[in-house]
Amino acid sequence: MLSTSLFFLVLFALVRAQDDNDSTDPAALPVVTVNVSTSQTYQTISGFGISQAFNRAASIYHLPNATQSKILDLLFDDSVGAGLTILRNGVGSSNSTALDYMLSIEPNPPSTSISNGTATYAWNGNDSSQVWLSQQAQKYGVQTFYASAWSAPWYMKSNENDQDGGYLCGVTGTKCGTGDWRQHFANYLVQYLREYQDAGINVTHLGFLNEPDISPSYAGMRSNGSQAVDFLKILAPTLQSSNFSHVKLVCCDNTGWSIAGATLSELQSASGEKYLSVYSAHGYSAAPTDPLKTSLPVWQTEWSDLTTPFTALWDSAVNTTDDDTGDVTTTDGTEVDGFVWATNIQDSLVKANVSAFLHWMGAEESSGSDMLIRINSTTNSYTVSKRLWAFAHFGRYVKPDSRRIYANSSAAWEDFSVSAFESANVGRSGIKSIAVQVINKGWANVTVSMRVEGAREGGVVLPVTTNEGVDVGSGEYLAVWEGLVNATVPARSLMSFVFS
Structure with missing residues (x-):
């Protein structure tokens, strides 16, 4: 049986390999940084x-x-x-x-x-x-x-x-x-x-x-x-x-x-x-x-x-x-x-x-x-x-009694907007799930570099996309590595990142 640390190393390598083979090189795209924190909360949903x-x-x-x-x-x-x-x-x-x-x-x-x-x-x-x-x-x-x-x-x-x-x-x-x-x-x-x-x-x-x-x-x-x-x-x-x-x-x-x-x-x-x-x-x-x-x-x-x-x-x-x-x-x-x-x-x-x-x-x-x-x-x-x-x-991802939490991005709201919510219930891992929604309002794909305070280190993130060609399409799981998640957000798209 793989150890927990080795499991996540393998998972991270698989995710990186998928990114490397993607038809769009994330390194060549504009980068938007997103910061999310569970320490600042707003309304209950x-x-x-x-x-x-x-x-x-x-x-x-x-x-x-x-x-x-x-x-x-x-x-x-x-x-x-x-x-x-x-x-x-x-x-x-x-x-x-x-x-x-x-x-x-x-x-x-x-x-x-x-x-x-x-x-x-x-x-x-x-x-x-x-x-x-x-x-x-x-x-x-x-x-x-x-x-x-x-x-x-x-x-x-x-x-x-x-x-x-x-x-x-x-x-x-x-x-x-x-x-x-x-x-x-x-x-x-x-x-x-x-x-x-x-x-x-x-x-x-x-x-x-x-x-x-x-x-x-x-x-x-x-x-x-x-x-x-x-x-x-x-x-x-x-x-x-x-x-x-x-x-x-x-x-x-x-x-x-x-x-x-x-x-x-x-x-x-x-x-x-x-x-x-x-x-x-x-x-x-x-x-x-x-x-x-x-x-x-x-x-x-x-x-x-x-x-x-x-x-x-x-x-x-x-x-x-x-x-x-x-x-x-x-x-x-x-x-x-x-x-x-x-x-x-x-x-x-x-x-x-x-x-x-x-x-x-x-x-x-x-x-x-x-x-x-x-x-x-x-x-x-x-x-x-x-x-x-x-x-x-x-x-699907923001259930009753969830709380809206702090989220911002380096881009202007009219170009790229972000929201985030923490669930009321504690999951099997002992932490609450977090759902982050981003809307790329521009006409070009961007790379998101997302740091989520409160997400479990070594945990996984489910990316979900909706645009003209996809309806709530789930991608491959991403790894939380040193507090960061990196992903490509297609133009004119809504993406949810579900941390569980």
Whole structure:
């Protein structure tokens, strides 16, 4: 049997031999130095996820079993898929499923039509297949379920419509002839939690607003920060008295980072932060580029491109050099490129300190690119976009309770960006695993010389690459030698280095 030291000498020699035979000589490439340290930590990670609200879960459910299983694997499996760990379910408020609206569990007001009347709930047991999807996700180890209400039912609102904005009756600034519906809506949300609990699903997070800064043609409800607190004062104690004190309250899912900051300030001024476990926002109107001013974990809970036709590409940008003049011309890619979403995720984690990052849709049948996987129910087939593989680098290797740790590089962020995370669990070697993600945004391969404080000397590193030609492709193990790892990072690529 080889001694431990001899084993790693052999392993190092094999890795060096492979590098020497590589078609690209690392010594001839530009060098970027990367430094990673476990001694400086940042936010704790909650996870990465998707939604299948607005009847999109049913799009998966109605597929043949074999196709259904493959899509579930792609979303939640750590080996062949993205390894996602958060599922955001939509709490319905509508009386119809037309246009994929989500059904209310109390479609009609109490017989007295006043807010203190007795509720009659109508639970169909499947919630547009979201119950089934949650049960399937649990089989993959998903434990974080975010129940997110877009609106209260129509009769609880100032405009008597679950669409087109309107306010919850009873919050500051509303005058509703039927009374104050805040307690009734709190009871409604608790009933939703009970129904899922009875189905074997413990909802971990609950939100009651979705993009409250706009008035959409679908379910939606307006609110500013202080009005949100008007309801939180009712909802928080209702959860406590109903044995759901473990459910974490989330607010306020504004359309973008800028308006989220303003809403947060209003909420804080009204002393509402104490009711929350998570502050949340979407990435549409303004991307997550700066930390929000709160000590709460911050989640980016919805973002996608809602206008671009479907594409599965990693990088549609083009870089050309004129043969005569040598002038270089770069044409930008589209906002739905997998490369762009890799950058969106990493920027949000590093620049905005988010603890969770959720894409809007996981899988759906649509002509757009607002999903990670496009379903074709006519042929019972699907197409995987490269956006899914961008998520895989984080979903697979950065699990819940991991901590972001210090990482920087010698290159400018716009040319070469880096992030790093340490797992919460100790492995068989007695240390925690470390995952480092680097994005080479340039048009040439580079050599990375990476020093990772906290990595085990003589340990091994798994390099994983995604670009136009490779989907989360694992390379040969690299050796940690005198604290250093050297590797080639291809142009326009995302690479993860997993130290285990």
